[in-house]
Amino acid sequence: MKFIWIIPLLIGVFVLFPEIYAETITQNLEGGMDIQITYPEEIVSGREGVISILIKNNGWENKEDISFGFSLSAIPTLIIEPSDRITLDRLTQGGSYGENINLQIPNDASLGVHFLNLKYSHVLVANNKTPQSPFFHDIAIPITIKEGPSVTIHTKMPESIFSNAEFPIETEVLSKDIDITNVRIKIIPPKDIEFRGETLHTFSKIEKNMAVAITSRIITPIDEVNIEYKLPFQIIVTYTDDVGLNKEDSQTVSVVLRPRTFMELTTDGGIWIGSFFIAPYVSLGTIIGIPAGAIISLLIRKKQNSSKKRPKKKKL
Missing domain, CATH: 2.60.40.10 (Immunoglobulins)
Structure with a gap:
């Protein structure tokens, strides 16, 4: 019977993954308004998902009457918290705003991909004095609902x-x-x-x-x-x-x-040469499994045998 022993180090390492298995939509809109929407790759039926919205005014003119409105027709009985509509009075040059939206997926939601429509609008203030006509933009956010x-x-x-x-x-x-x-x-x-x-x-x-x-x-x-x-x-x-x-x-x-094979490297830095193993953590010349004296004896015997085979010189 062949045996393999596994020595567990019993190290339970908790690793925090920086990515949260999410996707991102980035939109560059009129007047230097940038929108970044991060949404979950998948949401389990009956559970919660989070959509993160970040807007930044990279233009040199202020924006007023900024709003986000979610359409609930894609997923009936979907619950959005804190609200399905977000409004901001003003966002000045270089200003930014972020909001997390919680989606409560109903238990009876149909599985597959649904598109949650986000209607965005803002009013650009020309020369930071004169409000212009409202700007509207629709963004479709794909929401994948899975069973478990x-x-x-x-x-x-x-x-x-x-x-x-x-x-x-x-x-x-x-x-x-x-x-x-x-x-x-x-x-x-x-x-x-x-x-x-x-x-x-x-x-x-x-x-x-x-x-x-x-x-x-x-x-x-x-x-x-x-x-x-x-x-x-x-x-x-x-x-x-x-x-x-x-x-x-x-x-x-x-x-x-x-x-x-004849020569194998081990993961801890050791090396097998034929049937001899040289450990990575011992002094030079130390070979595990083979006494140093035996190696020296073999070398001496080899030298003696070589000397015996040399032809003798003829005397004149």
Whole structure:
């Protein structure tokens, strides 16, 4: 039986992703008015999504009576907070204004892409004295509604491994749409593989768009292999979603165990030369698994054998 031991470092690393899986619409309008709208890539039915609106007056003339109005016909019973209409009395040169709009998607909303229409208007004040006719502009914001929240599992490991060496394996869990609680991450190795250390990791909570990464080390068998074969690992994640339902997601990943070539570099900086391993953390000349005295003896014996084979000079 071949054995692989994995020594978990048990490092639960919380990584904050700067991007929130969102899309952005940028519009450059009359009079130097710039609008940037950031909206979620997807919104789960029955949950909330946030649209962020940022406007800036890059023109040299003031703008008055600025307004944003949302049309609700695309998604019936959609709730917009704080209001489906935003108004500003004035925005001077170089001024800016930002607002977050919460969208409460109804449970019975049809799945797929819907376009939320945003009607924008402003009045340009010519020479900062004379108001002009209102300027109107429509912006279509695509809103994709999906059935349920998604939890993704990403496992990173080498494509192939060889015997008597160490290799990294990292499993990352990310909840894209909601906070999840009572999280259990279980790693199930193949039946003929021995897994040393913790195979189950628990977290009380994983926040939305915050990843948890578990980093471990795979230590391959000492015995050499003559053929390639795959070693499957299964990762199962169970959790409780934001409405109290218990969910499960899983992933199966495989790594190829192959014969070692004549020269192989390991991830920790060591090197295999044939059946000899030179460690990266020892002094020069130290070879793991081979006593230094034995190496010296081999060199001396080789030199002696070479001397014996030299032809003797004939005496005159």
